[in-house]
Amino acid sequence: MAQENPRQRRELWRLFTTFFKIGAFTFGGGYAMIPLIQRETVETRKWITDEDVLEIIAIAESTPGPIAINSATFVGSRVAGVPGALCATLGVILPSFVIILIVARVLDAFQHLRALRYAFFGIRAGVLALILKAFWNMYKKCPKGVVPYSIAAGAFLLAAILKVNVLLVILCCAAAGLITSALRARREEK
Amino acid sequence: MIFLDLFWTFFKIGLFTFGGGYAMLPLIQAAVEEKGWLGAEELLNFIAVSESTPGPFAVNISTYIGSRLGGIPGAACATLGVALPSLIIILLVARFYARFRESRWVKGVMSGLKPAVIGLIAAALLSLGRTVFFPDGLGLEVLGTPVFLVSLGIFLLTAVLAFKKVHPILLVLLSAALGIGAGYLLL
Numbered sequence: 301m302a303q304e305n306p307r308q309r310r311e312l313w314r315l316f317t318t319f320f321k322i323g324a325f326t327f328g329g330g331y332a333m334i335p336l337i338q339r340e341t342v343e344t345r346k347w348i349t350d351e352d353v354l355e356i357i358a359i360a361e362s363t364p365g366p367i368a369i370n371s372a373t374f375v376g377s378r379v380a381g382v383p384g385a386l387c388a389t390l391g392v393i394l395p396s397f398v399i400i401l402i403v404a405r406v407l408d409a410f411q412h413l414r415a416l417r418y419a420f421f422g423i424r425a426g427v428l429a430l431i432l433k434a435f436w437n438m439y440k441k442c443p444k445g446v447v448p449y450s451i452a453a454g455a456f457l458l459a460a461i462l463k464v465n466v467l468l469v470i471l472c473c474a475a476a477g478l479i480t481s482a483l484r485a486r487r488e489e490k
Numbered sequence: 491m492i493f494l495d496l497f498w499t500f501f502k503i504g505l506f507t508f509g510g511g512y513a514m515l516p517l518i519q520a521a522v523e524e525k526g527w528l529g530a531e532e533l534l535n536f537i538a539v540s541e542s543t544p545g546p547f548a549v550n551i552s553t554y555i556g557s558r559l560g561g562i563p564g565a566a567c568a569t570l571g572v573a574l575p576s577l578i579i580i581l582l583v584a585r586f587y588a589r590f591r592e593s594r595w596v597k598g599v600m601s602g603l604k605p606a607v608i609g610l611i612a613a614a615l616l617s618l619g620r621t622v623f624f625p626d627g628l629g630l631e632v633l634g635t636p637v638f639l640v641s642l643g644i645f646l647l648t649a650v651l652a653f654k655k656v657h658p659i660l661l662v663l664l665s666a667a668l669g670i671g672a673g674y675l676l677l
Contacts, residue, residue: 323545328658331510333546359587360510362600365576366548367510373580382581389577396545397569400553401562403543415670418677422669424534424622425641426661429648430541431618434512435611436653441604448605455609459516460616466520470506470606477602478595485594 311380312387318345319372319391324399326368331357337371347379368392447480492560493567499525500552500571508603511547516610518551519617527559530621542662548572640672 318340326333334357341347352375360370369389376388410416442448451473458464458472499521507514515537522528528536536558540550549569556568583590590596622641624632632638647668648661 323549325544326546327544328511328541328547355587358591359580359583361508362591362596363576363579363583364507365504365579366507366514366546366572368546368549369504369573369576370580373577374584377581377584385577385581389573392546393549393569393573396543396549397553397565399543399545400540400550401557401565403539404554404557407539414673418670418673419666420535420538420669421637421673422640422644422665422667423538423662424531425644425669426648426665427534427538427541428615428619428622428645429652430658430661431512431515431537431611431615432649433652434515435608435615438509438513438604438608438611442608443601443604448601451602452605452609452612455606456612457609459520459610460613466516466610467502467506469610470603473602473606473609474599475602477600477606478598481594481598481601 308380312383314345315376315379315384316387316391319376319388320394322372323368323392324395331367333368333371337375341375348375352378451476493563495525496556496560496564497567497571500556500568501574503552504548504572505575507548508600509607512611513607514548514551516607516614518555519614522555527555530618531625534618534622538662542659636672636676640669640676644668644672 322333322336322340326336334353337356338350338353342350342353356371356374357367359374360367363370369392372388372392373385376385378384380387407416442452454476455469455473458469459466503514503517503521506517519530519533522533523530536551536554540547540554543550549572552568552572553565557565560567620628622645623638625637626632644665648665651661651664652658
């Protein structure tokens with residue numbers, strides 16, 4: 301036990317610092333950090349294998365929450381259980397947290413500047429284009445067919461036109477997916 | 491109690507986000523609109539800052555909104571809230587993940603959620619687009635104004651570049667420069 305403790309502590313510290321680095325050097329979100337996770341945790345640290353990375357992507361796609369948190373928790377728990385999961389997750393969050401607090405202060409301090417107001421006027425139009433691109437990327441990854449298209453159209457109508465609560469829309473679509481796939485399975489059994 | 495409110499709101503957002511990055515956007519937009527936390531213009535500014543600073547988008551925007559509403563403790567509550575559902579679920583699922591992923595239930599639910607996110611992002615895009623192009627309400631008289639034309643020009647240019655895989659940070663910088671230039675020249 302006496303020998304285990306310092307080693308365990310070192311492992312937890314490594315998890316924290318590795319994911320701190322991953323958090324600090326990821327721009328954008330989600331899949332952008334996968335190559336960095338692969339390099340740091342598979343090649344450098346040898347904590348997990350390339351297959352595990354694919355597994356992480358698959359799990360991240362089928363569980364709720366940001367991919368960054370999902371993958372940090374997954375690797376951390378694999379290496380050192382619940383304490384490992386906490387250290388890795390804290391590590392991946394901390395850089396963002398500190399940087400955003402600083403950036404928010406700086407932007408607040410300069411918000412009276414005309415140039416900054418004009419800059420954000422331009423940026424808002426640019427951000428729309430980024431969202432459009434994100435929409436297109438997700439559309440490309442989505443299964444094609446009458447059922448998925450109808451669910452997407454239904455979600456759009458409920459949220460955009462009827463102003464139904466977004467969480468409710470998500471629950472309805474989950475139910476629709478469950479029902480249609482059960483019906484399809486039954487049809488295939490016959 | 492703003493701190494509890496932030497924590498609980500972002501907990502729900504974390505719990506209902508499937509897929510990475512912008513999948514969270516419709517949930518955040520709905521929450522800040524419903525609570526009156528941010529205007530649509532401010533939300534777009536926050537999205538831009540979160541996209542062009544280091545760190546995962548989800549954590550950045552949660553921290554930013556939290557800090558706007560409740561300083562450092564607010565930021566901590568929002569970020570903790572958005573991270574906690576993932577943390578708990580992954581810890582529960584990690585042990586039997588193969589069975590989880592192959593489960594008919596999970597597959598069925600995901601077959602509904604993937605298209606749902608697309609529909610919801612389209613709805614968010616429409617509503618945010620309205621605030622960029624028609625900040626003072628819908629109307630034909632807006633169509634010829636410099637604000638509308640400059641916004642449209644920047645949007646079209648950055649959209650083309652985005653589809654040519656130009657990096658998002660460069661696009662944010664470019665649209666900032668164009669906004670400053672157009673602002674001093676035309677507005």
